[in-house]
Amino acid sequence: MTAIFESRDRADAATEKLKIYAQPQRLMILSYLLRGERSVSDIDMATGIGQPALSQQLAALRQADVVKTRREGKQICYDLADESVRLCVRTMEALLTDQPDPKRVMKAATFLGTAAERPITGTGAAGFAKIL
Template sequence: MTAIFESRVRADAATEKLKIFAQPQRLMILSFLLRGESSVSDIDAATGIGQPALSQQLAALRQADVVKTRREGKQIWYDLADDSSRLCVRTMEALLTEEPDPQRIMAAATTLAAPAKKPPTGTGTAGFAKIL
């Protein structure tokens, strides 16, 4: 692996990726998604961002391949795209606290616990059919 200081292309790519994380609403969304796959309404309730801005930020995160989506009927579920995205967010949460703890930062950077999967919540006829 090439160190960032050895490649301008790598430095430019890293800077572009950091720009995605350097927006407060996006960072709030990503932090919430560390807890597992969630619907737009769940993300909105947890972050208080509001529907129009939330949709805009989720679109930017999708375009940057930081989050992925899954459709279930009319419902769209969001999750972090991969372990790399999860690692970035977990490390930022550990680093960007009032009093960073070096051991906690190392644990965040070296441990990739899988998020707890939420059971699907069915609503309407489709949800009823799943019960049968």
């Protein structure tokens, strides 16, 4: 694998990928989806993003292939696209705390289960960042 510093194309691709995650509402959605597949109404209730912003952010995540969808009658359910997305979101949650603990970051990066299997500590924005 080529290191980012060795390839401008690789650096550009990495930057574009990071832009998807670097939006507060999208990051909130992705964090919530660590718990598994959810309907649009579930995502709305949990994040409080509201329409039409939620629809716009979900469309951006779909377009970037970060989430996948499944239709259930009239409802559309969303889930993280794959394990690489799950790894990225879990690692960001571990890193982006007030005082990241390297051991917790490594544990998040290597954890194979879902966030629902881990205890949630804290509430609000701080809890979001400290889910691990």
